[in-house]
Amino acid sequence: MDVVIGLEVHVQLKTKSKIFCTCSAEYTKDVPPNTHICEVCTGQPGALPGFNRKVLEYGILLALATRGKINPVIRFERKNYFYPDLPKSYQISQYRAPLSLGGFIELKSGKKIRLERIHMEEDAGKLIHVAGETFIDFNRAGVPLLEIVTKPDISSPEEAVEFLMLLRETVRYLGISDGDMEEGSLRCDANISVKPEGQKELGTKVEIKNINSFKFVKRALEFEIERQAELLREGGKVVQETRLFNESKGITESMRTKEEAHDYRYFPDPDLVPIEITEDLIEEVKKGLVELPIEKYRRFIRDYGLTEERANILKSDLYLANFFEETVKKIGQPEKVANWLTVEITGISRELGIELKDSKLTPERFSSLLGLLFEGRISRAVAKKLLKRIYETGEDPLEIVEKEGLTQSEGGLEPMVQKILETHSEQVKQYCKGKEKLISFFIGQAMRETRGTADPVELKKLFEEKLKDACKSMD
Numbered sequence: 001m002d003v004v005i006g007l008e009v010h011v012q013l014k015t016k017s018k019i020f021c022t023c024s025a026e027y028t029k030d031v032p033p034n035t036h037i038c039e040v041c042t043g044q045p046g047a048l049p050g051f052n053r054k055v056l057e058y059g060i061l062l063a064l065a066t067r068g069k070i071n072p073v074i075r076f077e078r079k080n081y082f083y084p085d086l087p088k089s090y091q092i093s094q095y096r097a098p099l100s101l102g103g104f105i106e107l108k109s110g111k112k113i114r115l116e117r118i119h120m121e122e123d124a125g126k127l128i129h130v131a132g133e134t135f136i137d138f139n140r141a142g143v144p145l146l147e148i149v150t151k152p153d154i155s156s157p158e159e160a161v162e163f164l165m166l167l168r169e170t171v172r173y174l175g176i177s178d179g180d181m182e183e184g185s186l187r188c189d190a191n192i193s194v195k196p197e198g199q200k201e202l203g204t205k206v207e208i209k210n211i212n213s214f215k216f217v218k219r220a221l222e223f224e225i226e227r228q229a230e231l232l233r234e235g236g237k238v239v240q241e242t243r244l245f246n247e248s249k250g251i252t253e254s255m256r257t258k259e260e261a262h263d264y265r266y267f268p269d270p271d272l273v274p275i276e277i278t279e280d281l282i283e284e285v286k287k288g289l290v291e292l293p294i295e296k297y298r299r300f301i302r303d304y305g306l307t308e309e310r311a312n313i314l315k316s317d318l319y320l321a322n323f324f325e326e327t328v329k330k331i332g333q334p335e336k337v338a339n340w341l342t343v344e345i346t347g348i349s350r351e352l353g354i355e356l357k358d359s360k361l362t363p364e365r366f367s368s369l370l371g372l373l374f375e376g377r378i379s380r381a382v383a384k385k386l387l388k389r390i391y392e393t394g395e396d397p398l399e400i401v402e403k404e405g406l407t408q409s410e411g412g413l414e415p416m417v418q419k420i421l422e423t424h425s426e427q428v429k430q431y432c433k434g435k436e437k438l439i440s441f442f443i444g445q446a447m448r449e450t451r452g453t454a455d456p457v458e459l460k461k462l463f464e465e466k467l468k469d470a471c472k473s474m475d
């Protein structure tokens with residue numbers, strides 16, 4: 001079966017104020033309900049909206065980053081429907097003259113997922129259901145959204161997830177949204193249909209609404225593909241409908257069929273004048289463009305010789321990516337630096353529950369620590385211990401190492417290993433005769449010598465190498 005998927009993604013913009021009034025756009029749990037509201041965002045009769053230009057700038061920025069064609073004149077329209085969280089009974093959105101048309105997001109494979117359009121609109125309020133009662137919080141009403149609609153270019157759940165990840169990274173890189181799916185600042189609806197392999201005509205599409213995590217996007221799509229494919233294999237028909245993903249059961253369930261679909265009766269909002277988007281404005285906004293995540297990913301592989309996996313982890317977070325580059329600028333060794341960042345630092349961050357950007361570790365401290373390690377002045381084990389400590393305290397690694405005498409002898413562990421083998425020639429002979437357990441004896445000697453600061457794994461490797469040579473010369 002061929003799978004055809006199109007996505008509609010809502011991205012909440014992190015402007016200070018709402019899209020059509022000056023209320024604060026903050027609506028987190030810490031904000032008491034219905035405190036960031038006014039007559040505009042609660043739809044009082046006679047209240048007039050005024051447009052927040054910052055929303056336009058953020059929208060243009062994303063349109064430029066995705067190579068969309070920006071409309072020279074845009075307009076807001078009323079999308080009419082009734083719902084308790086929508087006090088005006090219409091949502092101010094865009095329809096016939098949206099912000100931009102076309103553009104694309106390129107996946108790592110080079111495949112381009114084309115965009116249909118990007119438009120601006122307002123968010124609705126929030127219904128809160130508690131013990132059989134329903135409350136409404138309008139703090140979220142009027143928070144600015146960008147809706148990004150793709151063409152049906154996505155052919156698997158994996159591609160859908162990759163697209164969403166890249167979109168999230170892009171809005172974060174641009175600084176226009178938190179892109180947090182679990183927090184609701186990035187929300188996704190998916191249109192999906194399947195058809196027998198090679199068939200030109202598209203199958204009947206089903207819409208899955210409000211999927212709120214990357215994991216659920218994948219699971220909802222996988223379930224839906226299987227459900228539709230099985231229907232077709234058994235000679236049945238897919239019904240055009242809207243479905244919801246039931247997270248606890250891991251299945252999609254019917255919400256409404258086509259007959260119940262809305263006719264939104266869009267018409268231009270008479271309270272908001274059409275907006276001309278000048279070349280000057282576009283040029284001004286263009287200054288905020290940055291290297292895109294996919295470009296950074298390719299550059300990291302090309303210029304630093306990183307593996308795809310490492311480059312992917314580093315590019316997923318702009319702070320991490322910059323941290324990597326600043327460290328490499330100081331001490332080179334991109335592969336080793338990437339390894340320490342993606343393995344050790346990620347581990348420490350998880351263990352302590354402190355993100356790198358909130359830690360005390362700076363690229364200066366990090367590179368000076370790695371410098372000590374690469375020069376062989378401290379062991380790997382000591383470096384690991386110190387890294388965790390500096391991550392929390394921000395101390396200077398050089399000072400700690402000197403003050404606490406953590407350096408190992410000149411030239412690293414090798415001379416010491418050599419010396420231990422020379423002073424224990426009897427044990428070396430026995431080892432060569434097959435008593436391989438003696439390796440622990442040698443490591444033990446070395447650990448005593450270094451007061452436990454050496455890395456046993458490193459020591460084992462060194463001893464094995466040296467012993468191999470020693471045994472050869474005995475033959």
Ligand SMILES: [Zn+2]
Nearest residue numbers: 021023038041
């Ligand atoms: Zn307001």
